[in-house]
Amino acid sequence: MELKFILESLLFSAQKPLSLKDIRDALSGAPEHAEGNETVAAFKKAKDEELNAALEDLSRDHEGAARSYRLTCVAGAWQFVTQPDYAPWLKALVGVRARPPRLSQPALETLAIIAYRQPLTRAEVEQIRGVAVDGTMQTLTERGLAETVGRAETVGRPQLYGTTALFLEYFGLRSLADMPAADELRRIVVERPTAPVTADPGLATVAPDVLQEIVIQPEAKPADHPLAQAAELEVNPGK
Amino acid sequence: MELKFILESLLFSAQKPLSLKDIRDALSGAPEHAEGNETVAAFKKAKDEELNAALEDLSRDHEGAARSYRLTCVAGAWQFVTQPDYAPWLKALVGVRARPPRLSQPALETLAIIAYRQPLTRAEVEQIRGVAVDGTMQTLTERGLAETVGRAETVGRPQLYGTTALFLEYFGLRSLADMPAADELRRIVVERPTAPVTADPGLATVAPDVLQEIVIQPEAKPADHPLAQAAELEVNPGK
Amino acid sequence: MSQYNVKFEVFEGPLDLLLYLIKKEEVDIYEVNLTVLASQFIDYVDTMRLLDLEIAGEFLVMAATLMLIKSRELLPVEQRPEQIEEEDGEDPRWELIRQLVQYKKFKDAAAQLQLLEAARENTFPRQPGRVEFEPETAPPRISASIFDLLNAVNAVLKRIGQREASTREIFEDKWSVSEKIEELLNKLAREPRLKFSDLFQQATSRPEVICTFLALLELIRLKQLVCQQGEVFGEIEIKPAPAPIHGGEPHDRAWLNAPAESAPTPTS
Numbered sequence: 001m002e003l004k005f006i007l008e009s010l011l012f013s014a015q016k017p018l019s020l021k022d023i024r025d026a027l028s029g030a031p032e033h034a035e036g037n038e039t040v041a042a043f044k045k046a047k048d049e050e051l052n053a054a055l056e057d058l059s060r061d062h063e064g065a066a067r068s069y070r071l072t073c074v075a076g077a078w079q080f081v082t083q084p085d086y087a088p089w090l091k092a093l094v095g096v097r098a099r100p101p102r103l104s105q106p107a108l109e110t111l112a113i114i115a116y117r118q119p120l121t122r123a124e125v126e127q128i129r130g131v132a133v134d135g136t137m138q139t140l141t142e143r144g145l146a147e148t149v150g151r152a153e154t155v156g157r158p159q160l161y162g163t164t165a166l167f168l169e170y171f172g173l174r175s176l177a178d179m180p181a182a183d184e185l186r187r188i189v190v191e192r193p194t195a196p197v198t199a200d201p202g203l204a205t206v207a208p209d210v211l212q213e214i215v216i217q218p219e220a221k222p223a224d225h226p227l228a229q230a231a232e233l234e235v236n237p238g239k
Numbered sequence: 240m241e242l243k244f245i246l247e248s249l250l251f252s253a254q255k256p257l258s259l260k261d262i263r264d265a266l267s268g269a270p271e272h273a274e275g276n277e278t279v280a281a282f283k284k285a286k287d288e289e290l291n292a293a294l295e296d297l298s299r300d301h302e303g304a305a306r307s308y309r310l311t312c313v314a315g316a317w318q319f320v321t322q323p324d325y326a327p328w329l330k331a332l333v334g335v336r337a338r339p340p341r342l343s344q345p346a347l348e349t350l351a352i353i354a355y356r357q358p359l360t361r362a363e364v365e366q367i368r369g370v371a372v373d374g375t376m377q378t379l380t381e382r383g384l385a386e387t388v389g390r391a392e393t394v395g396r397p398q399l400y401g402t403t404a405l406f407l408e409y410f411g412l413r414s415l416a417d418m419p420a421a422d423e424l425r426r427i428v429v430e431r432p433t434a435p436v437t438a439d440p441g442l443a444t445v446a447p448d449v450l451q452e453i454v455i456q457p458e459a460k461p462a463d464h465p466l467a468q469a470a471e472l473e474v475n476p477g478k
Numbered sequence: 479m480s481q482y483n484v485k486f487e488v489f490e491g492p493l494d495l496l497l498y499l500i501k502k503e504e505v506d507i508y509e510v511n512l513t514v515l516a517s518q519f520i521d522y523v524d525t526m527r528l529l530d531l532e533i534a535g536e537f538l539v540m541a542a543t544l545m546l547i548k549s550r551e552l553l554p555v556e557q558r559p560e561q562i563e564e565e566d567g568e569d570p571r572w573e574l575i576r577q578l579v580q581y582k583k584f585k586d587a588a589a590q591l592q593l594l595e596a597a598r599e600n601t602f603p604r605q606p607g608r609v610e611f612e613p614e615t616a617p618p619r620i621s622a623s624i625f626d627l628l629n630a631v632n633a634v635l636k637r638i639g640q641r642e643a644s645t646r647e648i649f650e651d652k653w654s655v656s657e658k659i660e661e662l663l664n665k666l667a668r669e670p671r672l673k674f675s676d677l678f679q680q681a682t683s684r685p686e687v688i689c690t691f692l693a694l695l696e697l698i699r700l701k702q703l704v705c706q707q708g709e710v711f712g713e714i715e716i717k718p719a720p721a722p723i724h725g726g727e728p729h730d731r732a733w734l735n736a737p738a739e740s741a742p743t744p745t746s
Binding site: 251253254256308311318319320321322323324326329336342344345347348351352354367368369370371409410411412418419 | 490491492493494534536540577580581584585587588589590591592594595596597598599600601602603604605606608
Binding site: 001005006008009010012013014015022025026027028029030031032033034037040065067068069080082083085086087088089090091092093094 | 240244245247248249251252253261264265266267268269270271272273276279304306307308319321322324325326327328329330331332333335
């Protein structure tokens, strides 16, 4: 049993590119599935240099074999890929993904509101946009840009929406804090009340009714303020 | 560009086993993704014989390369799989797959009888095994490995049983013809009986003449062997 | 008692027990001494009976057959009913052997299937992740889409402002887009590259942000500026667009309120 063939079988069956760590984990986990098998135990603690050497060796093997696929290493992760020449057939096989239509203006606006104010309810989005957003909300969740992240602690416990990791990816953002001009935009909004509202700026969770309330009761105390409550929700801290 | 490499790239990228139809569809759909490419267009209408020959060729290639994976054909669909030796690592990588419990000895025996002698009645199975098989027959049909395939044209029109496509899949068989022949048995038959053996020809178990043939021609080639013939019956090819 | 029970249960039926006995004798099925085999089998059944174990009917039938064979074998050769074959069309000895051979054949086949079953369990199919092809016209993944988003934000804010204007202060139009365009171009004349985030640093109000932003969009539309993002998560940079081959449209220049010769020159 050669190390490179073990690695080959792993890379062959993996659904995603494998990092050295993934490979190490598989090697160290294997003896559990083959009790008393000394060969399996022997590879338990293969060193990174050995792994790298075996992977390079394997890569050369497949390069030399000049088949329709080869082993590649991208950003430290190894994967079997097919040669580009065969793309027309693979496209026909998997059916090329239809280009998702670009986001419409209503969808963009809705998404922007969710992004800067999350988490918030649909009713709150509607209040800001001034129109019903059922359709656009559905579009956004279907496209994986927004998702439900919990329920509000208010009457009827409506669902709260937030943006997804795909949202960040789609717009090329590192984090929500990285959103362009977010601070200015947030500041503009929260500057409205005469009494300063303090809230975690990172959350940008200004509820629409907050705006109204600010207008009607400009003297509301920060602690009683819905914004402060909303900021404490932290329903989806992992995101 | 060789056909077999195109097929290889398809099989390599496919997420499920590919039937000839799947392959044909990919070949005929490819020109759409490579306009004006004559090579791609050339393979548009590859004939089944060409495809089969290329697949066999490919399968031999990989068998010969003796790597950690090989190309298999199970129940008429082609797929790359890893060699069983690498199971411990793959289990560690992808997790142990949920498989139905292994078949019991009686179930395996009954299934073997059905597989080689299909279609046959339960009474015929019982005659071969020498015991009642109600319970095991039920287990096998419940697990989708055996099924009723019609009725015998004899008194009482008892139900006839045969194996299913799942049977082939479960054991990784390409077709019924691919079932392992009980070679060991042929070697046991060394003595020529002193008296001719006859049996009630009405018994669909057909063994008497089988026995004779074995006895008289102990060197019978596998292909001529009644067992092999039985395996080629393909009574239920549609399944 | 349960010990014996377990032992007898090992046999799937009388044929299985017979094969076991034959195997124990280490002889071929065809060479087995049927008389000895019959005695052993009957002994087993007797033991089962003695132990008060439930004996399946099949065992009793087989015992009877074996008794018949045994009794016949015990007769002197000249007294054996050789003609029984022609009468019944069947010799119980050969019938038994035929059955045993046949049963053994399937038992072996079952063992083969068991091997296949185990091998199958350890065979993993290649299940690659879905091959994804970038659509021919990929949806913008870099700068442009982020502007879309920002544009949307501003549109929303603007609307709120209009909605609330009636109940609150009068919207003071201090900035205009054209002013901001000018400002932007001036900035770019000083610095060949601007950071996107810096554009809004000085903005003091929402209208100013909007105007700056609209100015930026307008300049992009007019191909005066380009926005670039070095890497996926990188800072967006704004810089003058490369000069068109035949110079800019006079109309554009005029609109920008800047002499043609002082128009931004490409820097790379």
